[in-house]
Amino acid sequence: MLSVENVAVELPTPRGNLRAVDHVNLTVGAGRTLGVVGESGCGKTMLSRAILQLLPKKAKLSGRVMFDGQDLLQLSPEKLRKLRGRSLAVVFQDPMTSLNPVLTIGTQLIETLQEHLELDQATATKRSVELLAAVGIPAPEQRLTQYPHQLSGGMRQRVAIAIALSCEPKLLIADEPTTALDVTIQAQILDLLAREQRRRHMAMILITHDLGVVAGRTDEVAVMYAGRVVERAPTPALFKKMRMPYTEALLAALPRIDAAPHTPLPAISGRPPDPTRPLKGCSFSPRCRYAVARCHAEKPDLAEAETPAHQYACFHPIENHAGAAA
């Protein structure tokens, strides 16, 4: 369905060129969910914007993005716009990014349906009510006349999802769809996305900084660090045997419900490197507890673990991982 090939994104800044995405390769099949995990600033959003061709004007993009048999980088702006409305949909962290504050929920849904599916007013209205009901909004008929600010954060995200799903997309990119929400509402929204993904046999990319979010809800996980994919594996294989020290550190930093109160968390010290000053060696080396001289001098390539599906970029992969953080 989607294949991202050697995609790189560079942004000119006053401090020099910033490499936000550094030669990323990914694929997502129909009916599959890919999780993309990493700290803030590691390039997750830029990667999704590269796929959607929604990069800032000054950004330089290279590589190939094959979607449904066409190279998105070669499409005309007009064709792209059509594609984004129909087959390629996105849900952002802040639902207000995709909602218009001065239009009612109904107007926004109905207009989207009319524009892309060429439905008449009555059919579009009926479909809108069905969509709102499908995303778990009570009394959907009444909601049509409400404005986004009259809804809670969770409800707004449901509406944004309804709009994203309205044209039956083949691929849905959900960029931290629940980071701004409570844990309970987060669980509801993730359930909703998973249910709709299965029902529609969509491909989905779920972006998050929380490994707990992707564990039970994705088929494959790509871990990003400093613009690169540093580990990639089928979800069960990843959690069974993490290879990349960064993945392990991200997992260990999560507060565990089975740990006693006041147990210090194994935090990753420091911050990711300045993306305008790329390191010569492994970009995780200043923070990595396994780093040796070679790590500071040379950049590790993605190598294969037991199966070609499991790849990691590290000179000293973790050998025996018990499944949980050390």
Add this chain to the structure above:
Amino acid sequence: MMQQYQPATSHAPLLEVDNLVVEYPVGARTVHAVSGVSLQIARGETLGLVGESGCGKSTLGRAVLQLRRPTSGKVLFDGQDLTAMQGDTLRLMRRRVQLIFQDPIASLNPRRRIGDIVAEPLMIAGVKDPAKRKQLVDEVLAAVGLDPALVVGRLPHEFSGGQCQRICIARALVLNPEFIICDEPVSALDVSIRAQILNLLEEMKSRFGLTLLFIAHDLAVVKAVSDRVAVMYLGRLCEVGPSEQLFAKPAHPYTALLIEAIPVPDPDVRPTETVRVGEPPSPIAPPSGCRFRTRCPRADARCSAEMPELRVVAPGQLVACHHPLI
């Protein structure tokens, strides 16, 4: 009722909140933000306060500090009733209690230098000697892991969210307070920075002998730092108890729901889709009887007729439910 609760030490609690009610008038109607909350925090203890967005956690924190005057009820700090205090007496008292907010960047004045921001409480407290102020600011910045020489002259926008939260913590500590209310201090931070800040709060707590009220919506985060946890729903407390006990044996159906909503970083633990239906009702017209009944799988006629009071279910554990889980 809270009078049945015995604090961990034989001393009087440092903070005692008694039947606190906070209401906001909106037009002709009333938001019942906090409706009769009682709790006690012993000196040196961390009490976690958890609940969904809008349930009244921040309102409670602000009412404790008298930043919002409560409609009724008492707030005893070190035996003295803050609700009865005015002017200078209150200002002097407030020095002993500090507040840390959710959005670290927004809570720092963008036009002031970090050195001045951290020194501000000292200015207000009348520390006139600039050398003394500088010494205290440098000490507290170093304590939160920042290099005073590198940060004092810079502006907030030059720092990441995690660094801004360190600065906020430094500002809260500079007057050497006894009690800190942390209002979702890590909700806006990603996993790795969250772990750093949680560890820092724990370290500061033991180093400065602090007592904490730690507010969050994520029970896993709350458990990591709290001795006891209070669970809040729509302005009322559902359950209070020692952290581990509450996790092992939640008595209130809402506590169970919050525990279930925590994303578990293990692909073998399939997320369950059971009780997490719906969102909290409006605090303008809260449900009769038990406020949780509209989402509770155990609700019956008694739950809508009669408001459940907090009562002891296990040593140190109190629940407000007619049909508790234990």
